Amino acid sequence: MPRQITAYSNPLVKETRLLREKRHRREAGRFLAEGLRILTEAREAGRLPHHLFFAGESASHPLVRALVAETEAAGGEAIETTPDILSKLSGKDNPGAVIGVYPEFLTPLAALDRSTSPIWLVAERLRDPGNLGTILRTADAVAAGGLILLDECVDPFSVEAVRASMGALFTVPVARASWDEFHAWLREGPGQLVGLSLDTDADYRSASYAAPTFLLTGNEAQGMPNAMAAACDLLVKIPMLGKADSLNAAVATAVMAYEVLARTR
Protein backbone atom coordinates (compact mmCIF):
# COMPACT_ATOMS: atom_id res chain seq x y z
CA MET A 1 0.00 0.00 0.00
CA PRO A 2 1.71 3.22 -1.15
CA ARG A 3 2.34 5.86 1.45
CA GLN A 4 1.52 9.46 0.64
CA ILE A 5 3.89 12.40 0.68
CA THR A 6 2.54 15.86 0.06
CA ALA A 7 5.08 18.08 1.86
CA TYR A 8 8.12 19.58 0.14
CA SER A 9 9.91 19.39 3.46
CA ASN A 10 9.71 15.61 3.59
CA PRO A 11 13.26 14.25 4.04
CA LEU A 12 12.86 11.68 1.26
CA VAL A 13 11.79 14.39 -1.17
CA LYS A 14 14.83 16.47 -0.25
CA GLU A 15 17.20 13.53 -0.50
CA THR A 16 15.74 12.45 -3.83
CA ARG A 17 15.99 15.92 -5.29
CA LEU A 18 19.71 15.97 -4.42
CA LEU A 19 20.24 13.06 -6.81
CA ARG A 20 20.09 15.60 -9.62
CA GLU A 21 23.66 16.47 -8.62
CA LYS A 22 26.55 14.19 -9.49
CA ARG A 23 28.18 14.44 -6.07
CA HIS A 24 25.08 13.19 -4.32
CA ARG A 25 24.57 10.40 -6.86
CA ARG A 26 28.10 9.21 -6.13
CA GLU A 27 27.54 9.27 -2.39
CA ALA A 28 24.19 7.51 -2.58
CA GLY A 29 24.98 5.19 -5.49
CA ARG A 30 21.55 6.00 -6.82
CA PHE A 31 20.09 7.99 -9.70
CA LEU A 32 16.80 9.35 -11.00
CA ALA A 33 14.78 8.29 -14.02
CA GLU A 34 11.57 10.01 -15.07
CA GLY A 35 8.51 9.29 -17.13
CA LEU A 36 6.24 6.35 -17.72
CA ARG A 37 7.92 5.33 -20.93
CA ILE A 38 11.42 5.14 -19.47
CA LEU A 39 10.36 3.49 -16.21
CA THR A 40 8.31 0.92 -18.11
CA GLU A 41 11.32 0.20 -20.33
CA ALA A 42 13.33 -0.31 -17.14
CA ARG A 43 10.69 -2.59 -15.63
CA GLU A 44 10.60 -4.71 -18.76
CA ALA A 45 14.38 -4.98 -18.55
CA GLY A 46 14.01 -6.23 -14.98
CA ARG A 47 15.08 -2.99 -13.30
CA LEU A 48 12.83 -1.76 -10.52
CA PRO A 49 13.27 1.38 -8.42
CA HIS A 50 14.05 1.56 -4.73
CA HIS A 51 11.57 4.39 -4.55
CA LEU A 52 8.79 5.08 -7.02
CA PHE A 53 7.06 8.45 -6.88
CA PHE A 54 3.79 8.70 -8.77
CA ALA A 55 1.04 11.31 -9.11
CA GLY A 56 -2.16 10.33 -7.32
CA GLU A 57 -4.17 11.29 -10.37
CA SER A 58 -2.33 8.73 -12.52
CA ALA A 59 -2.70 5.86 -10.03
CA SER A 60 -5.29 4.09 -12.15
CA HIS A 61 -3.15 4.02 -15.32
CA PRO A 62 -2.36 0.35 -16.05
CA LEU A 63 1.38 1.04 -16.53
CA VAL A 64 1.54 2.99 -13.27
CA ARG A 65 -0.29 0.18 -11.48
CA ALA A 66 2.13 -2.36 -12.92
CA LEU A 67 5.08 -0.25 -11.75
CA VAL A 68 3.63 0.17 -8.26
CA ALA A 69 2.82 -3.52 -7.91
CA GLU A 70 6.18 -4.77 -9.13
CA THR A 71 8.16 -2.17 -7.19
CA GLU A 72 6.44 -3.23 -3.97
CA ALA A 73 6.75 -6.93 -4.78
CA ALA A 74 10.50 -6.44 -5.25
CA GLY A 75 10.85 -4.76 -1.85
CA GLY A 76 10.86 -1.16 -3.08
CA GLU A 77 8.57 1.57 -1.89
CA ALA A 78 5.84 3.26 -3.95
CA ILE A 79 4.96 6.80 -2.90
CA GLU A 80 1.87 8.64 -3.98
CA THR A 81 2.59 12.33 -4.31
CA THR A 82 1.51 15.58 -5.94
CA PRO A 83 2.34 17.02 -9.39
CA ASP A 84 4.12 19.87 -7.59
CA ILE A 85 6.50 17.52 -5.85
CA LEU A 86 7.07 15.53 -9.03
CA SER A 87 7.87 18.83 -10.71
CA LYS A 88 10.31 19.70 -7.95
CA LEU A 89 12.01 16.32 -8.25
CA SER A 90 12.26 16.41 -12.03
CA GLY A 91 13.16 20.07 -12.45
CA LYS A 92 10.56 20.32 -15.23
CA ASP A 93 7.35 22.32 -15.32
CA ASN A 94 5.51 19.37 -16.80
CA PRO A 95 6.94 16.31 -15.09
CA GLY A 96 5.94 12.83 -16.17
CA ALA A 97 3.57 10.76 -14.08
CA VAL A 98 6.37 8.81 -12.38
CA ILE A 99 9.89 9.23 -11.09
CA GLY A 100 12.04 6.34 -9.89
CA VAL A 101 15.16 6.16 -7.76
CA TYR A 102 17.39 3.35 -8.99
CA PRO A 103 20.66 1.87 -7.80
CA GLU A 104 23.52 2.77 -10.14
CA PHE A 105 24.83 -0.15 -12.15
CA LEU A 106 27.73 -0.51 -14.54
CA THR A 107 29.00 -3.63 -16.24
CA PRO A 108 32.65 -4.47 -15.55
CA LEU A 109 34.72 -4.55 -18.71
CA ALA A 110 35.68 -8.16 -17.98
CA ALA A 111 32.00 -9.12 -17.91
CA LEU A 112 31.36 -7.97 -21.49
CA ASP A 113 31.04 -10.88 -23.90
CA ARG A 114 32.21 -9.71 -27.29
CA SER A 115 30.62 -12.67 -29.03
CA THR A 116 27.13 -11.34 -28.26
CA SER A 117 27.11 -8.64 -30.93
CA PRO A 118 28.96 -7.60 -34.09
CA ILE A 119 28.87 -3.93 -33.00
CA TRP A 120 30.20 -2.24 -29.90
CA LEU A 121 30.29 1.49 -29.26
CA VAL A 122 33.20 3.16 -27.51
CA ALA A 123 33.22 6.85 -26.56
CA GLU A 124 36.19 8.78 -25.32
CA ARG A 125 35.90 11.84 -23.05
CA LEU A 126 32.34 12.46 -24.11
CA ARG A 127 31.29 15.74 -22.52
CA ASP A 128 27.64 16.27 -23.31
CA PRO A 129 25.07 14.20 -21.39
CA GLY A 130 22.56 14.54 -24.22
CA ASN A 131 25.08 13.03 -26.62
CA LEU A 132 25.77 10.17 -24.22
CA GLY A 133 22.07 9.39 -23.85
CA THR A 134 21.49 9.65 -27.59
CA ILE A 135 24.40 7.28 -28.25
CA LEU A 136 22.85 4.80 -25.79
CA ARG A 137 19.56 5.06 -27.66
CA THR A 138 21.38 4.31 -30.92
CA ALA A 139 23.28 1.45 -29.26
CA ASP A 140 19.95 -0.12 -28.36
CA ALA A 141 18.61 0.41 -31.90
CA VAL A 142 21.54 -1.34 -33.61
CA ALA A 143 21.63 -4.04 -30.89
CA ALA A 144 25.16 -3.07 -29.94
CA GLY A 145 26.76 -5.31 -27.34
CA GLY A 146 27.35 -2.31 -25.11
CA LEU A 147 28.75 1.15 -24.71
CA ILE A 148 32.25 1.52 -23.27
CA LEU A 149 33.06 4.94 -21.81
CA LEU A 150 36.76 5.79 -21.84
CA ASP A 151 38.58 8.11 -19.49
CA GLU A 152 36.69 11.15 -18.21
CA CYS A 153 33.25 10.89 -19.76
CA VAL A 154 30.17 12.69 -18.55
CA ASP A 155 28.07 10.75 -16.01
CA PRO A 156 25.72 8.25 -17.71
CA PHE A 157 23.42 8.54 -14.68
CA SER A 158 22.86 12.28 -15.01
CA VAL A 159 19.23 13.30 -15.45
CA GLU A 160 19.94 14.60 -18.97
CA ALA A 161 21.71 11.42 -20.10
CA VAL A 162 19.00 9.15 -18.72
CA ARG A 163 16.33 11.27 -20.38
CA ALA A 164 18.08 11.36 -23.77
CA SER A 165 18.63 7.60 -23.63
CA MET A 166 14.82 7.12 -23.55
CA GLY A 167 15.33 4.05 -21.40
CA ALA A 168 18.29 2.56 -23.26
CA LEU A 169 20.42 3.08 -20.16
CA PHE A 170 18.48 0.13 -18.72
CA THR A 171 18.82 -2.14 -21.74
CA VAL A 172 22.36 -1.50 -23.02
CA PRO A 173 25.35 -2.65 -20.94
CA VAL A 174 27.56 0.31 -20.03
CA ALA A 175 31.18 -0.14 -18.95
CA ARG A 176 33.68 2.47 -17.84
CA ALA A 177 37.44 2.06 -18.29
CA SER A 178 40.64 3.92 -18.88
CA TRP A 179 42.03 3.75 -22.39
CA ASP A 180 44.85 1.48 -21.19
CA GLU A 181 42.44 -0.93 -19.51
CA PHE A 182 40.18 -1.01 -22.54
CA HIS A 183 43.01 -1.45 -25.02
CA ALA A 184 44.51 -4.33 -23.04
CA TRP A 185 41.09 -6.02 -22.77
CA LEU A 186 40.35 -5.50 -26.47
CA ARG A 187 43.55 -7.18 -27.58
CA GLU A 188 42.87 -10.26 -25.48
CA GLY A 189 40.37 -11.42 -28.11
CA PRO A 190 38.97 -10.74 -31.57
CA GLY A 191 37.85 -7.22 -32.34
CA GLN A 192 38.48 -4.52 -34.93
CA LEU A 193 38.96 -1.07 -33.47
CA VAL A 194 37.56 1.50 -35.92
CA GLY A 195 38.14 5.16 -35.15
CA LEU A 196 36.15 8.05 -36.54
CA SER A 197 38.66 10.59 -37.72
CA LEU A 198 39.05 13.64 -39.90
CA ASP A 199 42.69 12.77 -40.65
CA THR A 200 42.20 9.92 -43.08
CA ASP A 201 41.16 9.46 -46.68
CA ALA A 202 39.29 6.22 -45.99
CA ASP A 203 35.60 6.76 -46.62
CA TYR A 204 33.36 4.94 -44.14
CA ARG A 205 31.26 3.51 -46.99
CA SER A 206 34.25 1.89 -48.71
CA ALA A 207 36.00 0.43 -45.67
CA SER A 208 35.93 -3.25 -44.67
CA TYR A 209 34.50 -4.05 -41.27
CA ALA A 210 35.17 -7.24 -39.37
CA ALA A 211 32.89 -8.29 -36.54
CA PRO A 212 33.09 -7.61 -33.69
CA THR A 213 33.68 -4.00 -34.65
CA PHE A 214 34.44 -1.54 -31.87
CA LEU A 215 33.49 1.95 -33.06
CA LEU A 216 35.51 4.62 -31.30
CA THR A 217 34.16 8.19 -31.13
CA GLY A 218 36.40 10.91 -29.70
CA ASN A 219 35.70 14.00 -27.65
CA GLU A 220 33.19 16.43 -29.18
CA ALA A 221 35.63 19.31 -29.55
CA GLN A 222 39.01 17.64 -29.95
CA GLY A 223 38.41 14.21 -31.38
CA MET A 224 40.62 11.41 -30.07
CA PRO A 225 44.28 11.75 -29.03
CA ASN A 226 46.91 10.71 -31.55
CA ALA A 227 47.93 7.68 -29.50
CA MET A 228 44.41 6.27 -29.69
CA ALA A 229 44.13 6.96 -33.39
CA ALA A 230 47.46 5.15 -33.89
CA ALA A 231 46.14 2.14 -31.97
CA CYS A 232 43.08 1.80 -34.19
CA ASP A 233 42.99 -1.00 -36.76
CA LEU A 234 41.21 1.34 -39.12
CA LEU A 235 40.44 5.04 -39.29
CA VAL A 236 37.50 6.14 -41.37
CA LYS A 237 35.87 9.43 -42.14
CA ILE A 238 32.36 10.48 -42.92
CA PRO A 239 32.32 12.91 -45.87
CA MET A 240 31.81 16.55 -44.94
CA LEU A 241 30.63 18.46 -48.00
CA GLY A 242 29.78 21.77 -46.37
CA LYS A 243 31.51 24.49 -44.42
CA ALA A 244 31.71 22.68 -41.10
CA ASP A 245 34.44 20.17 -40.37
CA SER A 246 32.57 17.75 -38.15
CA LEU A 247 29.20 16.27 -37.26
CA ASN A 248 27.61 16.15 -33.83
CA ALA A 249 29.27 13.24 -31.97
CA ALA A 250 26.04 11.29 -31.45
CA VAL A 251 25.10 11.79 -35.11
CA ALA A 252 28.52 10.63 -36.35
CA THR A 253 28.37 7.57 -34.11
CA ALA A 254 24.92 6.67 -35.44
CA VAL A 255 25.85 7.11 -39.12
CA MET A 256 28.83 4.79 -38.53
CA ALA A 257 26.88 2.29 -36.43
CA TYR A 258 24.19 1.92 -39.08
CA GLU A 259 26.82 1.50 -41.79
CA VAL A 260 28.52 -1.28 -39.82
CA LEU A 261 25.13 -2.84 -39.07
CA ALA A 262 24.18 -2.93 -42.75
CA ARG A 263 27.54 -4.41 -43.71
CA THR A 264 27.77 -7.06 -41.01
CA ARG A 265 24.17 -8.31 -41.05
Next chain:
Amino acid sequence: MPRQITAYSNPLVKETRLLREKRHRREAGRFLAEGLRILTEAREAGRLPHHLFFAGESASHPLVRALVAETEAAGGEAIETTPDILSKLSGKDNPGAVIGVYPEFLTPLAALDRSTSPIWLVAERLRDPGNLGTILRTADAVAAGGLILLDECVDPFSVEAVRASMGALFTVPVARASWDEFHAWLREGPGQLVGLSLDTDADYRSASYAAPTFLLTGNEAQGMPNAMAAACDLLVKIPMLGKADSLNAAVATAVMAYEVLARTR
Protein backbone atom coordinates in the same frame (compact mmCIF):
# COMPACT_ATOMS: atom_id res chain seq x y z
CA MET B 1 37.04 52.19 -32.56
CA PRO B 2 35.09 49.88 -30.21
CA ARG B 3 33.30 51.50 -27.32
CA GLN B 4 33.57 49.92 -23.90
CA ILE B 5 30.71 48.67 -21.75
CA THR B 6 31.47 47.41 -18.27
CA ALA B 7 28.17 47.98 -16.44
CA TYR B 8 25.45 45.37 -16.16
CA SER B 9 22.95 48.19 -16.07
CA ASN B 10 23.85 49.38 -19.56
CA PRO B 11 20.64 49.47 -21.64
CA LEU B 12 22.24 47.64 -24.58
CA VAL B 13 23.34 44.82 -22.28
CA LYS B 14 19.82 44.50 -20.89
CA GLU B 15 18.23 44.60 -24.32
CA THR B 16 20.69 42.05 -25.69
CA ARG B 17 20.12 39.69 -22.81
CA LEU B 18 16.38 39.74 -23.51
CA LEU B 19 17.06 38.19 -26.92
CA ARG B 20 17.42 34.87 -25.10
CA GLU B 21 13.61 34.88 -25.02
CA LYS B 22 11.55 34.11 -28.08
CA ARG B 23 9.08 36.91 -27.52
CA HIS B 24 11.83 39.52 -27.51
CA ARG B 25 13.49 38.00 -30.57
CA ARG B 26 10.21 38.30 -32.42
CA GLU B 27 9.78 41.93 -31.39
CA ALA B 28 13.34 42.89 -32.24
CA GLY B 29 13.79 40.63 -35.26
CA ARG B 30 17.24 39.83 -33.92
CA PHE B 31 18.94 36.88 -32.30
CA LEU B 32 22.13 35.93 -30.47
CA ALA B 33 25.03 33.78 -31.60
CA GLU B 34 27.99 32.95 -29.38
CA GLY B 35 31.56 31.82 -29.72
CA LEU B 36 34.45 32.52 -32.02
CA ARG B 37 33.88 29.44 -34.12
CA ILE B 38 30.24 30.17 -34.88
CA LEU B 39 30.74 33.91 -35.45
CA THR B 40 33.67 33.22 -37.75
CA GLU B 41 31.54 30.73 -39.69
CA ALA B 42 28.92 33.47 -39.98
CA ARG B 43 31.48 36.03 -41.12
CA GLU B 44 32.80 33.67 -43.78
CA ALA B 45 29.22 33.21 -44.96
CA GLY B 46 28.91 36.98 -45.27
CA ARG B 47 26.81 37.50 -42.14
CA LEU B 48 27.97 40.22 -39.78
CA PRO B 49 26.38 41.25 -36.49
CA HIS B 50 24.65 44.52 -35.71
CA HIS B 51 26.41 44.41 -32.37
CA LEU B 52 29.53 42.45 -31.56
CA PHE B 53 30.47 42.01 -27.90
CA PHE B 54 34.00 40.81 -27.25
CA ALA B 55 36.16 40.32 -24.16
CA GLY B 56 38.92 42.91 -23.88
CA GLU B 57 41.42 40.17 -23.11
CA SER B 58 40.74 38.48 -26.46
CA ALA B 59 41.01 41.67 -28.52
CA SER B 60 44.36 40.67 -29.98
CA HIS B 61 43.16 37.29 -31.28
CA PRO B 62 43.34 37.43 -35.10
CA LEU B 63 39.81 36.06 -35.53
CA VAL B 64 38.41 38.55 -33.02
CA ARG B 65 40.23 41.37 -34.79
CA ALA B 66 38.82 40.24 -38.13
CA LEU B 67 35.31 40.18 -36.67
CA VAL B 68 35.70 43.64 -35.13
CA ALA B 69 37.10 45.13 -38.31
CA GLU B 70 34.49 43.64 -40.62
CA THR B 71 31.61 44.39 -38.26
CA GLU B 72 32.61 48.04 -38.11
CA ALA B 73 33.26 48.23 -41.84
CA ALA B 74 29.74 46.91 -42.44
CA GLY B 75 28.20 49.57 -40.21
CA GLY B 76 27.78 47.44 -37.09
CA GLU B 77 29.11 48.27 -33.68
CA ALA B 78 31.88 46.43 -31.84
CA ILE B 79 31.75 46.62 -28.06
CA GLU B 80 34.58 45.71 -25.75
CA THR B 81 33.26 44.24 -22.54
CA THR B 82 34.06 42.03 -19.56
CA PRO B 83 33.89 38.23 -19.18
CA ASP B 84 31.17 38.80 -16.55
CA ILE B 85 28.94 40.61 -18.98
CA LEU B 86 29.59 38.04 -21.70
CA SER B 87 28.62 35.40 -19.17
CA LYS B 88 25.44 37.28 -18.37
CA LEU B 89 24.57 37.59 -22.06
CA SER B 90 25.28 33.96 -22.86
CA GLY B 91 23.80 32.37 -19.76
CA LYS B 92 26.91 30.20 -19.46
CA ASP B 93 29.59 30.22 -16.76
CA ASN B 94 32.29 30.01 -19.39
CA PRO B 95 31.13 32.15 -22.26
CA GLY B 96 33.03 32.29 -25.52
CA ALA B 97 35.16 35.30 -26.41
CA VAL B 98 32.47 36.86 -28.58
CA ILE B 99 28.71 37.26 -28.82
CA GLY B 100 26.96 38.75 -31.82
CA VAL B 101 23.49 40.18 -32.33
CA TYR B 102 22.24 39.36 -35.82
CA PRO B 103 19.12 40.22 -37.78
CA GLU B 104 16.86 37.21 -38.17
CA PHE B 105 16.73 35.86 -41.70
CA LEU B 106 14.70 33.13 -43.32
CA THR B 107 14.56 32.12 -46.95
CA PRO B 108 11.10 32.28 -48.54
CA LEU B 109 9.98 28.90 -49.85
CA ALA B 110 9.60 30.38 -53.32
CA ALA B 111 13.25 31.44 -53.28
CA LEU B 112 14.57 27.89 -52.79
CA ASP B 113 16.07 26.47 -55.98
CA ARG B 114 15.60 22.72 -55.90
CA SER B 115 18.14 22.22 -58.67
CA THR B 116 20.98 23.27 -56.34
CA SER B 117 21.14 20.02 -54.37
CA PRO B 118 20.01 16.41 -54.57
CA ILE B 119 19.07 16.45 -50.85
CA TRP B 120 16.68 18.64 -48.92
CA LEU B 121 15.68 18.21 -45.30
CA VAL B 122 12.15 18.81 -44.10
CA ALA B 123 11.14 18.70 -40.43
CA GLU B 124 7.62 18.74 -39.12
CA ARG B 125 6.69 20.11 -35.67
CA LEU B 126 10.22 19.65 -34.38
CA ARG B 127 10.13 20.47 -30.69
CA ASP B 128 13.69 20.32 -29.43
CA PRO B 129 16.03 23.21 -30.29
CA GLY B 130 19.08 20.93 -29.92
CA ASN B 131 17.61 18.59 -32.52
CA LEU B 132 16.91 21.49 -34.87
CA GLY B 133 20.48 22.79 -34.56
CA THR B 134 21.94 19.31 -34.97
CA ILE B 135 19.85 18.75 -38.11
CA LEU B 136 21.16 22.05 -39.51
CA ARG B 137 24.71 20.89 -38.82
CA THR B 138 23.98 17.65 -40.70
CA ALA B 139 22.33 19.61 -43.52
CA ASP B 140 25.57 21.54 -43.94
CA ALA B 141 27.62 18.35 -43.87
CA VAL B 142 25.65 16.63 -46.64
CA ALA B 143 25.40 19.89 -48.61
CA ALA B 144 21.62 19.81 -48.41
CA GLY B 145 19.88 22.55 -50.37
CA GLY B 146 18.16 23.73 -47.21
CA LEU B 147 16.03 22.88 -44.23
CA ILE B 148 12.29 23.43 -44.48
CA LEU B 149 10.44 23.72 -41.16
CA LEU B 150 6.79 22.73 -41.33
CA ASP B 151 3.98 23.96 -39.10
CA GLU B 152 4.81 24.71 -35.47
CA CYS B 153 8.54 24.00 -35.17
CA VAL B 154 10.79 25.27 -32.41
CA ASP B 155 12.48 28.60 -33.14
CA PRO B 156 15.66 28.15 -35.25
CA PHE B 157 16.99 31.39 -33.72
CA SER B 158 16.86 30.16 -30.14
CA VAL B 159 20.19 30.20 -28.33
CA GLU B 160 20.19 26.39 -28.05
CA ALA B 161 19.43 25.84 -31.74
CA VAL B 162 22.09 28.30 -32.89
CA ARG B 163 24.63 26.69 -30.56
CA ALA B 164 23.82 23.12 -31.65
CA SER B 165 24.03 24.17 -35.31
CA MET B 166 27.69 25.13 -34.78
CA GLY B 167 27.27 27.90 -37.32
CA ALA B 168 25.26 25.95 -39.88
CA LEU B 169 22.33 28.31 -39.28
CA PHE B 170 24.39 30.85 -41.23
CA THR B 171 25.31 28.55 -44.11
CA VAL B 172 22.16 26.48 -44.71
CA PRO B 173 19.03 28.15 -46.11
CA VAL B 174 16.10 27.75 -43.70
CA ALA B 175 12.51 28.18 -44.81
CA ARG B 176 9.33 28.02 -42.77
CA ALA B 177 5.99 26.96 -44.22
CA SER B 178 2.73 25.26 -43.43
CA TRP B 179 2.36 21.72 -44.73
CA ASP B 180 -0.15 22.91 -47.33
CA GLU B 181 2.18 25.63 -48.61
CA PHE B 182 5.11 23.24 -48.75
CA HIS B 183 3.16 20.46 -50.44
CA ALA B 184 1.81 22.81 -53.10
CA TRP B 185 5.31 24.20 -53.76
CA LEU B 186 6.86 20.73 -53.86
CA ARG B 187 4.44 19.50 -56.52
CA GLU B 188 5.19 22.45 -58.79
CA GLY B 189 8.44 20.80 -59.82
CA PRO B 190 10.52 17.63 -59.56
CA GLY B 191 11.08 16.18 -56.12
CA GLN B 192 10.62 12.88 -54.32
CA LEU B 193 9.10 13.22 -50.86
CA VAL B 194 10.53 10.50 -48.61
CA GLY B 195 9.04 10.09 -45.16
CA LEU B 196 10.70 8.39 -42.23
CA SER B 197 8.13 6.10 -40.73
CA LEU B 198 7.72 3.14 -38.42
CA ASP B 199 4.65 1.95 -40.35
CA THR B 200 6.30 0.53 -43.43
CA ASP B 201 8.30 -2.53 -44.37
CA ALA B 202 10.54 -0.63 -46.79
CA ASP B 203 14.10 -0.63 -45.45
CA TYR B 204 15.93 2.65 -46.05
CA ARG B 205 18.94 0.77 -47.49
CA SER B 206 16.86 -1.00 -50.16
CA ALA B 207 14.73 1.92 -51.32
CA SER B 208 15.28 3.86 -54.55
CA TYR B 209 15.92 7.56 -54.21
CA ALA B 210 15.43 10.09 -56.98
CA ALA B 211 17.07 13.49 -56.74
CA PRO B 212 16.01 15.94 -55.56
CA THR B 213 14.98 13.94 -52.52
CA PHE B 214 13.05 15.75 -49.79
CA LEU B 215 13.55 13.87 -46.52
CA LEU B 216 10.65 14.40 -44.14
CA THR B 217 11.16 13.84 -40.41
CA GLY B 218 8.14 14.01 -38.12
CA ASN B 219 7.64 15.24 -34.58
CA GLU B 220 9.92 13.63 -31.97
CA ALA B 221 7.13 12.01 -29.96
CA GLN B 222 4.38 11.42 -32.49
CA GLY B 223 6.00 11.11 -35.89
CA MET B 224 4.14 12.68 -38.80
CA PRO B 225 0.35 12.86 -39.22
CA ASN B 226 -1.29 10.23 -41.42
CA ALA B 227 -2.16 12.78 -44.09
CA MET B 228 1.50 13.69 -44.54
CA ALA B 229 2.57 10.05 -44.63
CA ALA B 230 -0.08 9.43 -47.29
CA ALA B 231 1.27 12.31 -49.38
CA CYS B 232 4.82 10.93 -49.39
CA ASP B 233 6.11 9.29 -52.55
CA LEU B 234 7.95 6.78 -50.41
CA LEU B 235 7.97 5.79 -46.75
CA VAL B 236 11.06 4.10 -45.41
CA LYS B 237 12.14 2.81 -42.05
CA ILE B 238 15.44 2.49 -40.31
CA PRO B 239 15.76 -0.93 -38.66
CA MET B 240 15.28 -0.96 -34.90
CA LEU B 241 16.80 -4.12 -33.46
CA GLY B 242 16.53 -3.31 -29.77
CA LYS B 243 13.82 -2.56 -27.24
CA ALA B 244 13.15 1.04 -28.26
CA ASP B 245 10.89 1.85 -31.16
CA SER B 246 12.58 4.95 -32.48
CA LEU B 247 15.82 6.89 -32.81
CA ASN B 248 16.46 10.46 -31.79
CA ALA B 249 14.98 12.65 -34.56
CA ALA B 250 18.30 14.31 -35.44
CA VAL B 251 20.04 10.93 -35.53
CA ALA B 252 17.37 9.39 -37.76
CA THR B 253 17.54 12.36 -40.12
CA ALA B 254 21.32 12.04 -40.37
CA VAL B 255 21.30 8.28 -40.99
CA MET B 256 18.81 8.86 -43.80
CA ALA B 257 20.60 11.91 -45.21
CA TYR B 258 23.91 10.05 -45.45
CA GLU B 259 22.21 7.10 -47.12
CA VAL B 260 20.64 9.36 -49.73
CA LEU B 261 23.96 11.17 -50.17
CA ALA B 262 25.82 7.92 -50.80
CA ARG B 263 23.19 6.75 -53.26
CA THR B 264 22.80 9.96 -55.24
CA ARG B 265 26.45 10.97 -55.49
